[in-house]
Amino acid sequence: MSTVLSVKRREAGHRSTLTQLRKGGAIPAVIYGYKIDSTPISISAKEFKKYVQKNGRNGLLPIELDGERINVVVSEVQQCSLKDEVNHIDFLTINMSEELEVDVTVSIVGESVGVSKGGILMQPNLEMKIKVNPTEIPETIEVNITKLAIGESIIVADIRESVNFEIISEDDHTLVTITAPIVSAVEEIASSIEALD
Structure with missing residues (x-):
């Protein structure tokens, strides 16, 4: 599990901002759960796709936010059925010592x-x-x-x-x-x- 995906904070925003993000090759996302407030983020569409192809979507996903490594699982993915593109991702931070x-x-x-x-x-x-x-x-x-x-x-x-x-x-x-x-x-x-x- 050496690959760590880098994510960036983003402004919780208007549809135009989200469209701009997607056009720039990023996926709007949100991260919430164990020891973290709900935080709007963005992640590289290319890097996320590459990671999922290699590791699958179900397992543990290590991401880095503001220099801190966080273990998450993909809680929900909203996909555009026409273009087969990911529109939005919900990441859930987890307590590694508890079953989920x-x-x-x-x-x-x-x-x-x-x-x-x-x-x-x-x-x-x-x-x-x-x-x-x-x-x-x-x-x-x-x-x-x-x-x-x-x-x-x-x-x-x-x-x-x-x-x-x-x-x-x-x-x-x-x-x-x-x-x-x-x-x-x-x-x-x-x-x-x-x-x-």
């Missing part, structure tokens, strides 16, 4: 038996909330779907014992499910109608 609650992306691993037989993979929830030490925040939580057949699902309760941190999300929080192919469902209805004739 974060949303972590669920990534699917393996080829499902059900999908290989024509089933459709659905991922209704792309994230789950966990409670973890700041230095141990995982970039993603992997869920192996190899044995998942058509009509089966994996919920939080199924993986709770296999991870070494506390999952806050409810047991019935569905992570992945394999549904029957639509065509076969239509065929089943058609064949049952034919049987009635």
Whole structure:
């Protein structure tokens, strides 16, 4: 974690000021939380993007403000869907000795038996909330779907014992499910109608 991102204080300002910041290659942001008042800042868009590509967005992010190094996590990112640009970032300073609650992306691993037989993979929830030490925040939580057949699902309760941190999300929080192919469902209805004739 050698890279420290430098940030600058900025005037909490008008839309024109924020537009000017963005045009100059900076992202307006705010930093708040443990032992700090809410402070408007700006960060280099290029440096932030480079850091996220290398380290991911979930983990601990060391930043430097007024010569002081502060550990933060990204609390919220507002993105422009049209340009795929970051418009604003909320950074949350944290107490390194306390666990914190974060949303972590669920990534699917393996080829499902059900999908290989024509089933459709659905991922209704792309994230789950966990409670973890700041230095141990995982970039993603992997869920192996190899044995998942058509009509089966994996919920939080199924993986709770296999991870070494506390999952806050409810047991019935569905992570992945394999549904029957639509065509076969239509065929089943058609064949049952034919049987009635």
